[in-house]
Amino acid sequence: MQKSLSSLMIALAFASATAPQAHAASNEDVVKRHFASLVAGPTPKTSELQMFLTMMPKGGDLHHHYSGAIYAEQYLEWVDKQGFCVNKTDFRINTAAGAKSASCVSGKDLVADNAAYRALLQKWSTADFYNHSSGKQLPPDQTFFDTFGYFNDVASTNGSEGLQTLKKRAIAENLSYIETIYEIAPITPDGDFDKLAAEGFDNARLNAALEALVPKLEASQAFQQGIQNYLAHLQKASAGVDDEQFTMRYQPFVLRFLPPSMVFSQMLASFKLAKTSPQIVGVNIVGQESLNVSMRDYSLHMQMFKFLKAKYPDVKMALHAGELALGVVPPEGLKFHIQEAVNVAGANRIGHGIDIAHESNALAIMKTMRERRIPVEVNLTSNEFILGVKGPAHPLDLYRKYGVPFVISTDDAGVTRHNLSNEYVLFATRYKTDYAEVKKLSYDSIRYSFLADADKKRLLQQLDSRFSKFEADIARALLPAK
Template sequence: MQKKLSSLALALVFASTGAHAASPKANEAATMLHYATLIAGDTPKAAELTMFFSQMPKGGDLHHHYSGAIYVEQYLDFLDQQGLCVNKQTYRIETDKAVVDAQRAKPAKDKTCLGSADVYNDDYTYRELLQRWSSKDFKTYGADQPPPDRQFFQTFGYFGPVSNANFHEGLLALKHRAVLENVSYIETMFKMAPPTSNPAFDADAWRQGNDDAAFDAQMRAWMMTLDADPAFNKSITDFVAKVDEASNGIDDANFTMRYQTYVLRLLPPSNVFSSMLAAFKADVQSERLVGVNIVGQESNRVSMRDYALHMKMFRFLKTVYPDVKVALHAGELALGDVPPEGLQFHIDQAISVARADRIGHGIDLAHESNVTRILQTMREKDIPVEINLTSNAFINGVQGADHPVTLYRKYGVPYVISTDDAGVTRHNLSGEYVLFASRYKPSYGEIKRVSYNSIRYAFLPAADKARLTKQLDARFTKFEAGIAALDKAAVRRR
């Protein structure tokens, strides 16, 4: 019955528009009806949804980690470029040049450390490596598998030596993949700003962190010292130069990439604050750096212990650098990851204390003590949440009706669909839209709005947003014309 009704509806659309059947408005209506048939019923048409979203313009990907976005196969290609090899027993990269040279001189059958071609020629090692450097073939808990969150975060330790080099080639690979799936903008968390250690700062932060005035004074004093430190300032200049060098030539008329710098929340307070200060200063110096973020497993003991300190650091630096945009991983936690009281304040503090412009993940929302205020604030202040369905399902086991995207949508909080670490969890942005559509059955109008949201909430100047929005308009016009033509032909065949 649904098929007959959709065919009739499409026929009526084309009949009623007559000579104007090819108009953008008619094409949009036809696309809307086509999409509705794909999500109708208890079992959405996954294959057709995949085809639909692979072709649909998706604007941008705003929650995107550079190192986690690159697929293992690309990292393997980097081995030979850097003159490295991977140990076939531990699956870790060997960086000692003497060891690598000795291994490369051996016959293939005697090697215990393999280059790119050697790994591809050894299928057992290749498949085992894929299972450690990504979530490939991971199904569920088992005696030979770590829990999913550990599996996910451990991957970065394996490919780190090649992810910390070859930046330009890596960005080109990401651009190529994005263009193929009709993504016109990526805002990637690219590199960590350089940190500086100060044990005295650490001790004072832990001792007086609950005294806001004292902690602000402590941060201000060390900031002034660092501002006057030539070595610290040179590290920032060098950092910006590396970003500029890596990103040269990535943008073109049809694709744009911008870069967030980040701090690692697993480090001592002095490292986090100095890295955060460097990130804010770097952002001011570079047009390509558009925001600051904080990364690292949120359920980690250090992350939980120092969370409030980190939010106060952001608050302090936002008063010094008010124009720097901040997107924060906040609430990437599920019941059981930490004690229940640990779920009650992360999103709240990211918004009310750190003054985040965007929130990443936000999956502990339903457990937050001030959930009503959070929803109201995000709606009224137009603070979007970055939704990462595959990542949340794999790392935290949050999916389907348990995912708070249902709450964000219900209470009018803006949101975007993003990938997080597509290379590790082996998916893409089109796949995220397929999951979103099949699980929650949003209208085509909502889907289209989400695509535009990824440009609206990008950390870009108004002129760049206008340019990308105009491009998105043209891409949707072309896409909808194609869907309308496809369905018009299907109606005739019926």
């Protein structure tokens, strides 16, 4: 018996040594353990996380402003291409012919003046805000939103070059999809509607006024020409952007602080654009939410979206909502924005969603968002800079606790001078997470995109292959050579 047992043990040992390693750690297991080691302890290994997350495949960036994604350096190149100049006193672009002088210089000359160049970066972006102070420094939210006024004159002049730059930068950090908020929707004002709005609307009166305004706009040559011009501009700028490595889709945007007729004309144009072009996958409303007009007309805007959503039920909406914090507006201003974006307008995604803890029915709203699978677009860098909200004060963990889906996105990476990989680093270093969740976020950024189903399936299959290669490369680098 003892001899038989010994022989069996020897045979099992031999079989174990010579058989395929069925239980060897998979590449994914190796990467999971490695990632856990990077985030373990009181001080995450930030530099190695940066390398890891830059290498890691990232599906999409779903909250992305085209004009805010271009860096100031490229805008200065466009100043020269257009023959404009930049005033060295206030750093405004002068578009007048023959305006160049000792005080209004080319972009190239401005860059050559180190002091002026540094001062321009502080106006055209958030550069140096926290490591430099002066008596002229504005509050962070005003600093952020003011940047767009400086480079606006060249923001739309070189769309093809701009999109190609963003594509190249995205591929360099292993990002395969951008859904960019691209170009303001056409504006067609109507004074009669604005007079009615000033008198105030109940829902029935508003719907009647909108029913009358729609055919009026549709009959307007300016309105129709605006739509055609937008499509032509987009088609020209986006030519050659999509390929096997990279895909981009577009959202026209509405400015929320304009008069009501302008806002609605932009909304209607946006819905029509989304129905006309497969490249345009959704509509959005943008602009500083805390401004007086933005706050005053917020509920009116949500009712306008509700009206148009009923007419265009297939058009997706990703609405900026709840980009507010305590003290930015009176407390009652924090009570309803996300709720109305979800339950009145019918938003498919929520941009920012920072004030959720202050909303009157926060638990009910999050339950609805969980059940309807309405994700929050989380923008950690801009939330911190604009609102001063970060770490445990950010509602990210609140959304996670109540099962609300979310995606990691950049917002305006050119203005705040970062990239999507850095947003993942902030998430990994500030919030308790693991590799499985980070990997899921990459997939979710495709799942919750507004892409057509065939495109979504294609990018998800590519993501499978890209993660397989990434995990094999990481495992090979970590495991001892055989």
